[in-house]
Amino acid sequence: MTQQTKEPVSAKESIRQTRIQKLAELADKGINPYPYAFDKDADAKDLQEKYKDLPAGEETEDFYSVAGRVMAIRNSGMFIDLMDTTGKIQIFSHKENMDPEMVKTLKLVDIGDILGFYGSIRRTPRGELSIKAKNFKMLSKSLLPLPNKQISEEKLEQLKMYHTMSDTETKYRQRYVDLIVNEKTRDTFRKRSLIIQKVREYLTNQGFLEVETPMLHTQASGANARPFITHHNALNMDLTLRIAPELHLKRLMVGGLSEKIFELSRCFRNEGIDTRHNPEFTMIELYQSYVDYNEMMVLTENLVAYVAQEVLGTTKIKYGDNDIDLTPPWDRKTMLGAIKEYTGVDFGEFFTPKEAYDKAKSMHVEVDEGMNWGQIVEAVFEAKVEPTLIQPVHILDYPREISPLAKVHRDNDRLTERFETRVNGWEIANAFSELTDPIDQRHRFEAQALAKANGDEEAMSIDEDYINALEYGLAPTGGMGMGIDRLVMLLTNSPTIRDVIAFPTLKKVEN
RNA sequence: GCGCUUGUAGCUCAGCAGGUAGAGCACUCCCCUUUUAAGGGAUAGGUCGCGCGUUCGAAUCGCGCCAAGCGCACCA
Structure with a gap:
């Protein structure tokens, strides 16, 4: 040469x-x-x-x-x-x-x-x-050098490690190198695969039917989030990537495909990126006929506990400095009850947004004038209660205004039969006694559409076809959605969602 | 989107009251073959993220840009 x-x-x-x-x-x-x-x-x-x-x-x-x-x-x-x-x-x-x-x-x-x-x-x-x-x-034949092993003060443990590569950018952009070099990375992604396998196994054993619904939607719905918009050339129409599979799954429930269905779905939300959010992420949604949210709580606990037991051999896990016990049954607190417990204030006693707003302000919670009662209650909850919730807990009975797809609570029409499950302070599941009343559903959509018209970019719009489906009759249904990435984070002790998504979204680098 | 921090050899890092760069490991060559994060010897390797500026002189100071990490906001 x-x-x-x-x-x-x-x-x-x-x-x-x-x-x-x-x-x-x-x-x-x-x-x-x-x-x-x-x-x-x-x-x-x-x-x-x-x-x-x-x-x-x-x-x-x-x-x-x-x-x-x-x-x-x-x-x-x-x-x-x-x-x-x-x-x-x-x-x-x-x-x-x-x-x-x-x-x-x-x-x-x-x-x-x-x-x-x-x-x-x-x-x-x-x-x-x-x-x-x-x-x-x-x-x-490999043409490029691997990151090299380091000289080390940490002896024995170190002897097991051939190489190191700690630069986060390289880790994510060149995951193949990270995988070659870091046992922890390999372990995490193998566990991720096993976790998903076990989720599927548990539900299938319970008689759930796995289904697939579109990722390309003509209208984003099923959650409050801004969508990605794309375009179909032949049809010459804009489509959105799904933010949730919810409404399609419930259409299948109307059809009576099975009394129990689930979908493991990649969803896309055009929102910020941080240690717990990636623009594309994986969630599971499941629906079961003839049950309410109480049944969903039991299912959520048993599902997570099963997966932990199968993958880790235990339901007592360690995440960072926290010991977390996933053994069912889990704690249950109503949202209003939890706020009262932590702050001494019962927001159920306030009947106008103004009263709730003034009280929230006096508690130094950041709230806006335009917020409705439900939004204020949620803000207070997130500020005063949520950060302290490390052990698994179901937070029950969310305000109606912020739960447009959940059935009104049987004992209190300001609330819905909805719970979110918190573990390590994170929302890992969200479930309802699904709203099956088409008339009420239309009203809820209309309220959402109004909020959207008033500038709430994440509010839903009216999905006429979905209401049409409900008008054929949806049996009483319990539904639950769970963030798979967060579950994987929890079970692999991963500090960031990027560590459980093989190729997390990063900015394109111009040469 | 905002704020803070970071970006020097393949990897991990040092150098930063301004004088055009260092270490360990990896790489190359030689010796050594039941010796094991081997050992001995000799080399080589760098637009100091990118650009502009200040200066006789910039990795080092200033400004802008790019990328990443963390925090905030938004959200799962």
């Missing part, structure tokens, strides 16, 4: 060039660095388990082929740590055990390469289970 003089070449690029050179050297040996398949017959974890009693220094005649990524090379290639998706196994590649040509080829191996090894099981005098390599096959 011609040496281009003195243009500054980054270390990264020079490493890349070196490795591209090695591709050529491999080609000279007739080796394809990107072959089609490899016949592996063992995983690192299975071997570690199977030979856990093999004493240090012992050799066997048991041959296996393993494959994985080179994570460390020690002693000039004599010891290689190979990592597959189950774990790690050491390769012992002494030159006496391999043919000379293999030994030469081994010199072309870099950390990061994916290799297949064939050899016998032994445990080194040091006690490390190893594959005593007879030969190996290059399965994919």
